[in-house]
Amino acid sequence: MNAGYVLRRLLGAIPLLFGISLLLFAIIHLAPGGPLDVYADNPSVSPAALEQIRKAYGLDQPVPVQYVLWLKSMVLGDWGYSIRTGRPVLQEVTERLGPTLELGGLAMLLSLAIALPLGTVSAARRHSLLDHVLTFLSFAGISLPVFWLALLLQLLFSIALGWLPSAGYQTIGGGSFGDRLAHIAMPAAVLSLATIASWSRYIRSGMVDVLNQDYIRTAYAKGLREPGVILHHALRNALIPAVTIIALDLASIISGAVITETVFAWPGIGRLFIESMDGRDYPVLMGLMMLGSLAIVLANIAADLAYATLDPRIRYD
Amino acid sequence: MTTEFSRRTALKGAFIGTAALATLRATPGWAQGRGGTLTAGLTYDIDTLNVYSTGYLGDVQAAVVEGLLAPNGQAEYVPVLATEVPTLENGGIVLTDDGKKMTVTYKLRPGVKWHDGQPFTSADVKFTWEAVKNEKFIAESKDGTEDIESIDTPDELTAICRYNTVAPDFASTLFTFGILPKHALEGKDLNTDPYNEKPLGTGPFMVKEFKRGQYVLTERNPNYWRKDDKGQALPYLDQLVFKIIPDSNTLMTQLKSGELGLVVQVPYNQAKQIEGVAGLETIKGPLLSWQHLDFNFKGPKSLQDLAVRQAIAHAMNRQTLVRAQGGFPEPIKSPVVPVFKDLYDPNTPDYPFDVAKANKLLDDAGYAKGGDGIRAKDGETLSYRIVVQAGRADDELAEQVIIAQLKAIGIAAKPDNKTGVAYREARYKGDYDLIYGRWITSADPVYSVFYGTKGANNGQGYSNPKLDEVFARLENTLDPAERKAHAAEMQKILAEDLPSIPLTTNVAVIAKTTKLKDFVPNPTNMTNFVDTSRWHLEG
Numbered sequence: 001m002n003a004g005y006v007l008r009r010l011l012g013a014i015p016l017l018f019g020i021s022l023l024l025f026a027i028i029h030l031a032p033g034g035p036l037d038v039y040a041d042n043p044s045v046s047p048a049a050l051e052q053i054r055k056a057y058g059l060d061q062p063v064p065v066q067y068v069l070w071l072k073s074m075v076l077g078d079w080g081y082s083i084r085t086g087r088p089v090l091q092e093v094t095e096r097l098g099p100t101l102e103l104g105g106l107a108m109l110l111s112l113a114i115a116l117p118l119g120t121v122s123a124a125r126r127h128s129l130l131d132h133v134l135t136f137l138s139f140a141g142i143s144l145p146v147f148w149l150a151l152l153l154q155l156l157f158s159i160a161l162g163w164l165p166s167a168g169y170q171t172i173g174g175g176s177f178g179d180r181l182a183h184i185a186m187p188a189a190v191l192s193l194a195t196i197a198s199w200s201r202y203i204r205s206g207m208v209d210v211l212n213q214d215y216i217r218t219a220y221a222k223g224l225r226e227p228g229v230i231l232h233h234a235l236r237n238a239l240i241p242a243v244t245i246i247a248l249d250l251a252s253i254i255s256g257a258v259i260t261e262t263v264f265a266w267p268g269i270g271r272l273f274i275e276s277m278d279g280r281d282y283p284v285l286m287g288l289m290m291l292g293s294l295a296i297v298l299a300n301i302a303a304d305l306a307y308a309t310l311d312p313r314i315r316y317d
Numbered sequence: 318m319t320t321e322f323s324r325r326t327a328l329k330g331a332f333i334g335t336a337a338l339a340t341l342r343a344t345p346g347w348a349q350g351r352g353g354t355l356t357a358g359l360t361y362d363i364d365t366l367n368v369y370s371t372g373y374l375g376d377v378q379a380a381v382v383e384g385l386l387a388p389n390g391q392a393e394y395v396p397v398l399a400t401e402v403p404t405l406e407n408g409g410i411v412l413t414d415d416g417k418k419m420t421v422t423y424k425l426r427p428g429v430k431w432h433d434g435q436p437f438t439s440a441d442v443k444f445t446w447e448a449v450k451n452e453k454f455i456a457e458s459k460d461g462t463e464d465i466e467s468i469d470t471p472d473e474l475t476a477i478c479r480y481n482t483v484a485p486d487f488a489s490t491l492f493t494f495g496i497l498p499k500h501a502l503e504g505k506d507l508n509t510d511p512y513n514e515k516p517l518g519t520g521p522f523m524v525k526e527f528k529r530g531q532y533v534l535t536e537r538n539p540n541y542w543r544k545d546d547k548g549q550a551l552p553y554l555d556q557l558v559f560k561i562i563p564d565s566n567t568l569m570t571q572l573k574s575g576e577l578g579l580v581v582q583v584p585y586n587q588a589k590q591i592e593g594v595a596g597l598e599t600i601k602g603p604l605l606s607w608q609h610l611d612f613n614f615k616g617p618k619s620l621q622d623l624a625v626r627q628a629i630a631h632a633m634n635r636q637t638l639v640r641a642q643g644g645f646p647e648p649i650k651s652p653v654v655p656v657f658k659d660l661y662d663p664n665t666p667d668y669p670f671d672v673a674k675a676n677k678l679l680d681d682a683g684y685a686k687g688g689d690g691i692r693a694k695d696g697e698t699l700s701y702r703i704v705v706q707a708g709r710a711d712d713e714l715a716e717q718v719i720i721a722q723l724k725a726i727g728i729a730a731k732p733d734n735k736t737g738v739a740y741r742e743a744r745y746k747g748d749y750d751l752i753y754g755r756w757i758t759s760a761d762p763v764y765s766v767f768y769g770t771k772g773a774n775n776g777q778g779y780s781n782p783k784l785d786e787v788f789a790r791l792e793n794t795l796d797p798a799e800r801k802a803h804a805a806e807m808q809k810i811l812a813e814d815l816p817s818i819p820l821t822t823n824v825a826v827i828a829k830t831t832k833l834k835d836f837v838p839n840p841t842n843m844t845n846f847v848d849t850s851r852w853h854l855e856g
Contacts, residue, residue: 031739032739032742033739033741033742037741037742047773048459048463049456049457049458049459049460052455052459053457056455057455084364085364085365086364086365086370086455086508086509086513087509095529095530096529096530099530147564147566151566151570154570155570158574158576159570159573159574162574165576166567166570166574166576167562167564167567167570167571167576168531168532168560168576169528169530169531170531172532172534172558172560173525173534262563262564263564263566263567264567265531265561265562265564265567267528267529267530267531267561268530271362271530271563272362272530275362279372
């Protein structure tokens with residue numbers, strides 16, 4: 001792996017993102033309705049006021065012209081102005097990015113810390129009672145609806161026990177570290193559960209494949225103990241399939257967790273997306289979707305680079 | 318997840334139900350406890366705190382920014398920053414130019430101060446009109462600005478507004494929403510000014526902190542002009558906090574855990590949860606919205622046949638519809654909901670539930686039942702596409718009831734439900750045969766937008782010149798008796814020509830902690846927070 005390769009990949013991402021932006025722009029404009037339709041039921045918004053708003057946001061221009069205007073503001077400026085709030089999109093997005101990264105980041109760290117040992121143990125003791133129990137729990141974890149689990153946790157920890165605040169980012173006017181930790185505990189737990197369940201499955205199956213390889217048998221034959229074999233010889237190779245999934249899941253953090261954020265009143269990107277979608281707030285939608293696309297493209301590059309680091313046989317030049 | 322309670326789509330004006338009155342009267346003037354924090358839950362993400370550009374009702378703004386007038390709990394206008402409500406009788410309204418124009422004179426309350434200590438004067442009133450009217454200001458609510466020709470301010474406490482027309486609904490717009498501070502906003506760009514995050518008002522509470530997507534923290538205004546009966550300073554509460562909780566289940570959880578003390582919009586299906594929870598109580602009050610089944614006049618030919626529309630009206634059992642929605646809505650027969658005592662005509666003809674009569678109407682009109690039990694005439698089968706807003710559980714339930722009731726008279730209906738903006742587009746462009754939904758009016762209701770030939774909300778393609786003429790008379794008259802007569806004529810025409818079947822009207826379910834006293838529900842578009850200064854917490 002060399003710097004030239006990374007640079008080429010990054011440069012290659014530019015036309016890709018450009019193409020994505022064209023597609024996204026076309027798609028949101030093809031969806032029925034427009035940003036001003038939210039006012040349609042409203043008995044006192046006059047057609048003249050609507051016309052004025054339409055002009056002010058350039059919605060009276062042909063769609064290709066709107067695209068060029070949007071592209072210009074995206075590349076050079078503040079990503080345009082939100083039709084709903086009248087504030088710069090960049091400001092809207094950065095305000096929500098912090099809480100989303102905190103929640104998503106913590107959930108992913110938790111997931112990795114728990115899924116890695118679970119998957120490894122499950123594979124090392126495959127077909128044991130422990131493996132079966134973990135398999136069962138994983139499927140349960142994947143199948144549980146997030147909102148339902150969230151409601152149960154709120155019922156238990158906020159109403160019955162009164163230990164944790166049921167929702168929100170911080171106490172009003174407060175916001176000490178401990179206070180925020182109490183607020184993030186339930187949403188992070190809910191968000192990581194399904195991830196733990198699915199990641200541990202990928203790690204297990206990768207591990208099972210590797211453990212059947214000849215070189216593992218050789219390692220045992222030369223007298224290595226099991227932890228050494230698994231940690232030094234098996235794990236690195238077993239991680240390669242899982243890395244793809246983990247990288248994409250990490251990228252999806254930035255798009256926010258819509259359901260978790262809504263149920264726990266978390267001021268994140270996911271909720272901003274839903275609010276903007278409901279109002280067809282084109283500039284904010286475009287900003288959010290481009291951010292999400294950028295994250296996916298970067299995560300793919302990062303995953304490719306991680307392969308090479310994990311497995312010396314994979315080389316890019 | 319999000320409730321689209323667009324500011325003026327919602328509830329301008331209503332009265333309190335008798336049950337609510339009983340609750341309120343149980344707590345007369347006790348020794349009012351001072352202080353404390355009340356936390357209210359809001360279900361929407363606030364866009365801006367500027368009353369003129371928000372897309373929502375403006376609950377927070379109502380506690381912070383005041384207008385010249387405001388509707389009280391009975392939807393009657395009462396003076397706030399003005400000292401009296403201008404009327405023809407008290408000389409506040411004078412008709413000019415042979416009754417084609419009018420002049421409204423507001424006498425302003427002396428001694429009122431903005432949150433920053435500056436005095437409130439008639440210059441602020443004039444500035445508000447100019448600022449909202451300004452083309453560069455991108456606002457949703459400019460209603461009323463174009464009707465004013467000029468404003469004179471002969472002294473600091475008098476504002477004379479010269480209207481270029483007779484506007485019976487002048488009180489429900491401009492100056493009622495709120496007055497803008499001239500000294501802080503003159504020459505500023507209202508689209509981007511920090512005012513939108515931290516509005517400067519004259520109200521009982523001042524915005525201390527606005528965390529987007531989280532909460533708005535407001536604090537007691539120490540210089541508030543209103544005093545209680547004993548001459549003590551108001552408001553009683555130290556803090557009023559608005560917490561943004563988009564999920565209605567979480568809203569209920571927070572009420573039960575005591576993290577919230579007030580929720581002004583409890584969904585019907587969750588109201589039952591709150592009943593019986595210690596420390597919480599619910600209050601009910603009617604709303605100005607109503608549910609209706611509409612016909613598309615550009616659609617199937619059979620729907621243009623009055624007999625078919627009448628038969629469908631007789632097929633509707635409103636009691637079943639009410640039960641399907643938890644027993645909360647109330648049956649109606651006119652789009653003028655009974656809340657509007659001055660306009661509602663109890664003699665409006667109605668179509669009682671009568672399946673036999675409905676069947677006979679269709680039989681007589683020549684719609685014969687086919688082998689599948691569905692009627693047809695001249696090759697057209699009575700099989701319709703019915704649209705409701707997908708995801709609204711109450712509406713989808715009602716739709717099922719309507720489909721069953723139509724089937725009983727040999728009419729087939731297939732759901733073609735749509736979400737959000739797609740639903741609205743179908744509704745306004747007439748992409749349906751039958752549509753079930755709700756409309757809402759302001760406290761000064763205007764019906765020509767729904768049923769007028771050129772009505773902005775008329776997606777049905779309905780046109781009745783006789784009705785248009787009644788609308789024109791109704792909407793250009795200030796005299797209450799004349800308005801009542803015109804409104805009765807309108808209701809009669811609507812009932813006889815039947816473009817729409819009014820089915821049910823709604824109640825607002827408000828949940829609050831039992832500690833909160835002197836809370837007066839105000840389900841107008843000025844929200845429940847329009848008069849917060851006397852709220853206080855006991856125990």
